[in-house]
Amino acid sequence: MPVHPSPSASPSPALHLAVALDGAGWHPAAWREPGAGADRLFTAGYWAALVAEAEAGLLDFVTFEDSLSLQSTDPAGPDGRTDLVRGRLDAVLVAARVAPLSRHIGLVPSVVATHTEPFHVSKALATLDYVSRGRAGLRIQVSERPDEVGHFGRRTAPLDPAELYAEAADHVEVVRRLWDSWEDDAEIRDAATGRFIDRAKLHYIDFEGPRFSVKGPSITPRPPQGLPPVSALASDTAVYPFLARSADIGYVTARDAGEVRAAVAALPATPHLFGELTVFLDERQATAERRLQRLDAAHGAAYTSDSRVFAGTAADLADLLLEWREAGLTGFRLRPGVLAHDLPAITRGLVPELQRRGVFRRSYEASSLRGLLGLARPANRYAAAASLTSPAA
């Protein structure tokens, strides 16, 4: 029997939980912690174990951070530091590599819209959806970094952030149109007429914008989820228009319930708004705080973040998450301070706590990421348009 009041008394739906995977964790000294596996960050086994842990905790999804430059404390370029994790594998490939080893958890790699081709991104994510059987999502981000511009050599720094988000919105629009460019039943294998596809069910997307024009259709058929969920982080309200236009899931870096309410009010149509928190979890609050201090001492500076930093117990974190859910959030993307410590603390401490309170699943209720998020599989925009104009319909 649950210790806490029955969940059926509360009208609120269950909350959603995601974990952001990056290096050894989000604290700069995380890689120095026992069991951090810092010498294995570039192996498949490292990532597979993290995803298995997250899946054992029934989390909705994991995200994989990425960038097209070396990590740096300096926004202008490499910082020359030797005491921090540097180097990353391509997030889409990491997600694909772990997909066959997992069964339920959503896999959401980060993609930089600023320097990538939406045609490539669309087919890569559609394929991630195939290899994961409907568990792919996309986290889209932009990059202002001048050193990254130099890695591609097609533009001149500085780049205008507003322009980058407008471009990213077009990028997402192209990606989604390409996902829809095949109707679900386009493959017919009609031996009688010798036709493999019904080409009337393949569509040119004919996107024209200031940064790209893309003809289509995709070379990859419509993915299992139709449109895999798109997510993006807003560490600044300036990003809200992009979230409103382009995201199924927005991650917001509110610091308190008031900021949560402001974000929720500003983004009424975004299907999911997740709170973004960095977490250090232990049995006692003092222990968590001491651990954070120890990490800070190893690093030589106090940890700072664009998000709220929580150091405490799973029960106190559950209180905070429920308070913010009351303020309008539907879920949370947690950044474990030290993956080796705080990811298991989430899956083995926070999750059971939330389950006891009746606000988190006890088993996976759906096989697709959309299903876990309660998002319906969308109709194909071109099929819908065709049926509207068809005299028979």
Next chain:
Amino acid sequence: MSKPLKQIHLAAHFPGVNSTTVWSDPAAGSQIDFDSFVHFARTAERAKFDFLFLAEGLRLREQGGEIYDLDVVGRPDTFTVLAALAAVTEHLGLTGTINSTFNEPYEVARQFASLDHLSGGRAAWNVVTSWDAFTGENFRRGGFLPREERYERAREFLDTAHELFDSWDGGEILADPASGEFLRDAGPGAFAHGGKQFDISGHFNVPRSPQGRPVIFQAGDSDEGREFAAASADAIFGRYRTLEEGRVFYADVKGRLPRYGRTPDELKILPAASFVLGDTDAEARELAHEVRLQQVSGATAIKYLEHVWNRDLSGYDPDGPLPEVDPEPGENTIALGRASVRMNGDPLAVAREWRELAAAEGLSIRELMIRTTARQSFVGSPLTVAQSIDALVQADAADGFILVPHLTPGGLDAFADTVVPLLQERGVFRREYAGPTLRDHLGLAAPRALAPVRG
């Protein structure tokens, strides 16, 4: 004392949108679902093949202004499938065809280095070029690259990628918790490339991968392609028709290697070939004919004929004679996005030749197309096929073959079960993998690292 037996290299090309793929057969499965790739890759690995091969296309083919619908249409993304396959295989090399025109070196180098890490050293890159505005319409880069710059861009693309791969030498990461040093030195991955096609600099953000860099493959029929491969590839694909043609190609390409300070073993010659197996040679020949009928339907035969005639021939009977009208002169434009449609000479001359052949042997359009579009194929009992493959390799017509089955995903099963054991008995094909990496399978040394740029 006779020459020691050469060891054969075998690879498997996943059947996809290529016109050899038979999709109407009841045994034909999905060419998209991951299960198909898993079955195919595991069969190849069970048979100890060197690698799995994926082709690429970045725009759906069109003919006569419409999306071509008679062959398999649609394929997944190369990198993503290969990364997922790395999870369900342990040794099999993973070769992806990636275009150097509609990609950027930093991104592609990152993806291949990542794939090499995630597969434990099994990544290979088949470097191809493309130039057409038709494909360019799907990319922000567009389609403005002049045709003559194709190889120039490909060469510089590959050089740039190598500079990125070599920008980490492998000793940078200490990850020593006690000393707090994650890196040995500041600023690993420094690179600077200034050239006609690319002018980029900065820091590559993937540490050196297990193979140092992926194995490099190059398709090369043209003189430029052969030279490119001799200079920088680890393996070359070629078209292949007869033993003698194969020997000439082999001698030519291997003969170019010393110019680049390379030995003949440093470049493997692996032509593509299809196969049809039967209990007896006669049964295999009969089956092969049925396969050809499935591959070249009446409708397909007319479409093939249009590639030469360059005009709408949909009114013609595929079981009837060739059109009396002549091909439309000018650039071939009726078929778009199909690499095999290249006019080798004068369409009028091709038409004349085909009319003579059809008249001499009484061939219909479809029969003629079945004849003229035939590719290198091993047809026979398992013993016959094993002997043929071995004979070609021992005669220096090839170092091995990339096999293209006509069925997805089970098309490799019989080969794995019947031909491979015979090759093993002959002592010309491995029984176990010698090492974990694709370089190990191909007998290639670790790449010679360039001195990294320090900046």
